[in-house]
Amino acid sequence: xxEAIGTLRVRGxxxxxxxxxxxxxxxxxxxxxLPREAFLDRVRALAEQLAATRPTAVNLRWALTRMLAAAAAAAxxxxxxxxxxxxxxxxxxxxxxxxxxxxxxHGVDLVPDGATVLTHCNAGAxxxxxxxxxxxxxxxxxxxxxxxxxxxxxxxxVLQGARLTAWELGRAGxxxxxxxxxxxxxxxxSGDVDVVLVGADRIAANGDVANKIGTYALAVLAxxxxxxxxxxxxWSTVDLDTPDGGAIPIEERGDEEVVTIAGQRIAPVGVPAxxxxxxxxxxxxxxxxxxxxxxxxxxxxxxLAALARAG
Amino acid sequence: xxEAIGTLRVRGxxxxxxxxxxxxxxxxxxxxxLPREAFLDRVRALAEQLAATRPTAVNLRWALTRMLAAAAAAAxxxxxxxxxxxxxxxxxxxxxxxxxxxxxxHGVDLVPDGATVLTHCNAGAxxxxxxxxxxxxxxxxxxxxxxxxxxxxxxxxVLQGARLTAWELGRAGxxxxxxxxxxxxxxxxSGDVDVVLVGADRIAANGDVANKIGTYALAVLAxxxxxxxxxxxxWSTVDLDTPDGGAIPIEERGDEEVVTIAGQRIAPVGVPAxxxxxxxxxxxxxxxxxxxxxxxxxxxxxxLAALARAG
Numbered sequence: 001x002x003e004a005i006g007t008l009r010v011r012g013x014x015x016x017x018x019x020x021x022x023x024x025x026x027x028x029x030x031x032x033x034l035p036r037e038a039f040l041d042r043v044r045a046l047a048e049q050l051a052a053t054r055p056t057a058v059n060l061r062w063a064l065t066r067m068l069a070a071a072a073a074a075a076x077x078x079x080x081x082x083x084x085x086x087x088x089x090x091x092x093x094x095x096x097x098x099x100x101x102x103x104x105x106h107g108v109d110l111v112p113d114g115a116t117v118l119t120h121c122n123a124g125a126x127x128x129x130x131x132x133x134x135x136x137x138x139x140x141x142x143x144x145x146x147x148x149x150x151x152x153x154x155x156x157x158v159l160q161g162a163r164l165t166a167w168e169l170g171r172a173g174x175x176x177x178x179x180x181x182x183x184x185x186x187x188x189x190s191g192d193v194d195v196v197l198v199g200a201d202r203i204a205a206n207g208d209v210a211n212k213i214g215t216y217a218l219a220v221l222a223x224x225x226x227x228x229x230x231x232x233x234x235w236s237t238v239d240l241d242t243p244d245g246g247a248i249p250i251e252e253r254g255d256e257e258v259v260t261i262a263g264q265r266i267a268p269v270g271v272p273a274x275x276x277x278x279x280x281x282x283x284x285x286x287x288x289x290x291x292x293x294x295x296x297x298x299x300x301x302x303x304l305a306a307l308a309r310a311g
Numbered sequence: 312x313x314e315a316i317g318t319l320r321v322r323g324x325x326x327x328x329x330x331x332x333x334x335x336x337x338x339x340x341x342x343x344x345l346p347r348e349a350f351l352d353r354v355r356a357l358a359e360q361l362a363a364t365r366p367t368a369v370n371l372r373w374a375l376t377r378m379l380a381a382a383a384a385a386a387x388x389x390x391x392x393x394x395x396x397x398x399x400x401x402x403x404x405x406x407x408x409x410x411x412x413x414x415x416x417h418g419v420d421l422v423p424d425g426a427t428v429l430t431h432c433n434a435g436a437x438x439x440x441x442x443x444x445x446x447x448x449x450x451x452x453x454x455x456x457x458x459x460x461x462x463x464x465x466x467x468x469v470l471q472g473a474r475l476t477a478w479e480l481g482r483a484g485x486x487x488x489x490x491x492x493x494x495x496x497x498x499x500x501s502g503d504v505d506v507v508l509v510g511a512d513r514i515a516a517n518g519d520v521a522n523k524i525g526t527y528a529l530a531v532l533a534x535x536x537x538x539x540x541x542x543x544x545x546w547s548t549v550d551l552d553t554p555d556g557g558a559i560p561i562e563e564r565g566d567e568e569v570v571t572i573a574g575q576r577i578a579p580v581g582v583p584a585x586x587x588x589x590x591x592x593x594x595x596x597x598x599x600x601x602x603x604x605x606x607x608x609x610x611x612x613x614x615l616a617a618l619a620r621a622g
Contacts, residue, residue, distance in 0.1 A: 154569065154578070156467055156491040162570065162578040170582060178584040180467040180569055181493040182525025186590040189527070214493025216500070217528060220535045258465065258491055259473065261572045267465070267473040271481060273489040279497040 006053035012127020014096045017063030020050045021089035032079045039078035043071045093129045100130030102292035107137030113146040115194045120153045121212035122164035123199030134199035134232045142174050150176040157257045188225045196222045200233035207283030207300025208245030219285040232290040245280035253277045317364035323438020325407045328374030331361045332400035343390045350389035354382045404440045411441030413603035418448030418543050424457040426505045431464045432523035433475035434510030445510035445543045453485050461487040468568045499536045507533045511544035518594030518611020519556030530596040543601040556591035564588045
């Protein structure tokens with residue numbers, strides 16, 4: 001499991017947390033004959049190994065901290081602790097599925113019957129323990145029998161749209177079409193798209209949204225064509241300690257990911273490239289933010305604060 | 312040469328015309344001992360072979376028609392006709408270089424000292440017999456000693472930006488950085504770009520511009536960030552018989568080019584994709600159109616008509 005997380009075979013913040021918790025349980029299965037203290041030592045060692053795979057992944061640390069607390073609080077010998085950890089990992093998964101389900105409930109009416117949706121990147125079933133975050137409203141609408149079509153931006157450079165979103169939508173029976181990112185604009189102009197729907201990596205207190213590079217362009221284009229631009233994301237991405245998007249640090253990744261595709265070089269050697277992995281969309285361009293706690297519209301800051309108080 | 316044109320190793324409308332004319336001369340070099348009529352038969356046969364390589368390329372047919380007319384008008388035996396063809400091919404090339412040079416002259420002041428330019432696709436030296444069309448103002452500014460930086464959109468799906476524009480700018484000593492197409496928007500927002508400069512495949516009588524897919528998004532984004540959006544293209548792309556962009560047919564190419572890169576599949580098998588090769592930018596978003604005949608600003612239709620009358 002550690003290898004799978006480290007090599008990005010498991011990705012998506014929620015799924016990384018679930019996988020780490022489940023991986024801890026799986027790794028401890030063969031240690032149940034150990035004395036209690038030796039077993040707890042093993043819990044800590046494996047948790048450290050799992051945590052080291054992606055040092056900046058917040059959900060990874062959160063899930064493992066929760067597992068360690070469960071182990072420390074569990075009474076009895078190793079098999080009892082192990083059962084407690086298995087229950088905790090299952091609870092993490094179940095809570096994530098419930099989060100996805102509730103985003104779907106709150107977001108389903110943003111995707112009416114006959115709608116054509118444009119989306120970016122992957123925040124779907126492949127990134128969570130349930131139906132996804134950005135895609136949860138799509139799956140909820142599909143489950144309600146609504147006829148949908150989803151245009152999927154391929155999402156250069158890592159192609160999460162073409163590789164992941166198109167795969168999982170097709171598997172779920174949702175009609176979809178992949179386009180290059182630059183083809184979204186004429187599609188929005190054509191009148192063939194009703195709704196733009198994306199996820200979020202972090203949402204600031206004022207409603208500014210950091211998400212995969214390419215998102216901000218879609219927000220500007222949606223506004224230009226007077227189309228709704230929706231963000232659907234777990235409440236855990238709402239960071240009320242960050243006042244606005246300007247305070248969100250944007251990870252600049254290696255230019256290798258721009259000039260190579262699947263290990264194959266696509267630009268001449270020596271050509272400099274830049275790869276900001278995320279961009280920030282100002283709240284003014286966001287029609288609504290959907291989380292498992294409810295839907296927020298402008299003024300986004302007040303709506304987010306109200307949901308935070310409601311808990 | 313026919314093989315090189317057919318397999319797109321030579322591309323770019325102007326360069327295709329030049330290569331076909333030069334190819335005809337090269338192919339006839341060994342035929343100069345033939346009698347006049349047999350030589351002229353050979354001219355027609357080779358011209359047909361070259362014309363068949365890309366049936367819809369306007370410049371290809373235009374250059375070969377001009378070469379056939381020169382051959383028919385030439386007096387004397389085969390060596391004299393061949394010399395006439397060599398002169399005609401050289402003239403086609405020289406006229407193209409002059410076209411590029413004049414676009415540079417008219418466009419150079421759109422690229423002031425210290426400017427950062429954002430461009431898309433390739434309409435540079437690799438597409439013409441000279442310094443290019445869209446890139447001619449950049450090369451002219453560079454030759455004038457101005458300090459420049461060019462951000463190059465990679466231009467999915469065929470990656471002309473990453474593969475061609477970045478290569479030729481680097482070779483010419485112009486500093487450049489490749490970005491994925493979706494990264495242009497935050498860059499325009501950052502204030503780090505002064506000018507967006509692209510080419511054109513066809514310009515309608517009202518100034519609407521058809522160009523490589525991804526161009527329209529840049530035009531909307533430039534307008535949103537109050538940045539100038541310039542089109543630099545040869546006068547031959549101005550089509551006064553097409554009233555506006557709605558009348559320009561947009562080629563839909565095979566989805567293979569979206570779901571594969573350099574022969575490698577990037578999306579799961581069976582995923583549907585769409586690839587409109589071009590998009591249309593309304594004249595209202597175009598700050599100025601630069602051709603070898605001069606610069607046109609709004610109202611674009613009147614400016615184009617005036618340049619047409621001036622001849």
